[in-house]
Amino acid sequence: MLKGYIDITRPGNSVVAGFAVLLGVIIATGTISYKSLILIPIVALITAAGNTINDYCDRDIDAVNRPKRPIPSGTVSPHGALVFSAVLFLAGIFISFFANLICFLIAVFNSFLLVVYAKKLKSLPLVGNVAVSYLSASIFLFGGAIFGIAGLLQNAVVFSITFFAMLSRELLKDAEDIEGDKKGGAKTLPMYIGVKKTGGLSLILVLTGVCISLLPLFRFWGPYYLVMIIIADAVIVAAAFKGFMSDDSVSLVRSGSTSLLKKGMFLALLIFLVSAVLFG
Template sequence: MSAAAFIRITRPHNAVVAGLTALIGYLIATGTLTPPSLLLAVIVALITAGGNVINDVCDVDIDRINRPDRPIPAGEISLGGARAYAAALFIAGIAIAALTPPLCLAIAVINSSILVAYAVRLKRIPVLGNGAVAYLTASVFLFGGAFAGIEGLVRNLSLAAITFLATIARELLKDAEDVDGDAAGGARTLPMIVGVQRTGIFAFACACGAVVVSLLPSGDWWGLLYLAGIAVVDLVILFGAFRGLRCTTPGCVRESGATSILRMGMFAALAVFAIAAVI
């Protein structure tokens, strides 16, 4: 077992970005950052890392075929060692969350449980797995806001809802891209049940829902400047979802770049909310 393997299995870039996102959630809720709020980044990074490790534990058989270079199939970390490591990361994250408001602690415990459930079972259930990913992505903003109390959480509800709906749209289109590979791996996704075209319609409907939520009055920053910025974001989200809506085959969805465009739209929405909160 090497130290490098223990770092690599956590997908550190992914964990750090998630931690920084929690800080942005606090910034949006309060308009500022404080030294204690740095705990948010540490907690989210640890729990995200734990989720990444337990995901590799549950996918070890698939990774032996598709990703033999990953630490567990490569023999750099034993299966038992990875399980213990995941548990330690979750425990550390929750222990630090105990130093934060009860609302933050509750979200940390719930999200840790969902990450384990997703790795073990939920990812294999159509729509429910997509919903779990969408919730986990959106809840980082709720976690950041909750550090400022229930009022902070409420201030972040709009961004969380936009993120939830846009993430579902993106996850469904990602499934549409991967129909061939998922079929070969024995997975069961929504596009495999209802087809790529109907999945695109559902994804577009979710994107439209995100746009509607973005225009609802929310927060002290809601006004002409916010609406001007979010209108651009909404056009990007709708454009991405529309690109997927036109497709009837997995290859078409891949070539459309719909999932990448939706990801850009989500990052742009985050930027608009952050800027609106501090000016």
């Protein structure tokens, strides 16, 4: 029974997310302070809650596709999962109250969005992609928010770059999976506008993020940062261009666009971290 409740939170994913918030802290200040450590349990608990409510909402689908998951396997009851997710959300929000008001508001909003996403947004074309991209990128907002408005604004740039890159990749992944999604009854943006136009939109999103990355908005902006970020930007643009040049899902998969885009995003994040520590 206890194992089921642990498994439904996807503990590995939740713990990693908790510690990942420190990346936002480092980018905002160049170091990790003791007061920022309170963010780890907040993010871990809310991520765990989001995973739990997601399994609750997907319990009928999982009964067919993933019967070994906690709810369909019977180790966690649907009612138990619902109550457990509520407890986890409340615990994360409660702890965020002791961080500061901005962190508290972000925690409340993200918790609300995770519930709405699990229940409704996941099945909506583009809207669901936007929600996932925001939630992934918001970890940088949260990491900066512990230092107030100044930290939030500093990391708003990294948030924006990550959001546009993530949204671009989300759309390309939907374009790769278009045939399988059709058979499964899912509705994604590429089904409505096609793979080619999806690739064009993804390229525009990537170029928007690249333009933001080059603006003198970071405290560590300078010649060293520019040289490094241009390399990462080149990888990201090349990846998006590969997607744009693909005419269908088969050629898109063969292009390796989404894999290259992911590598470019990791490289850009590494550059942000190095720049924040050495030149911030």
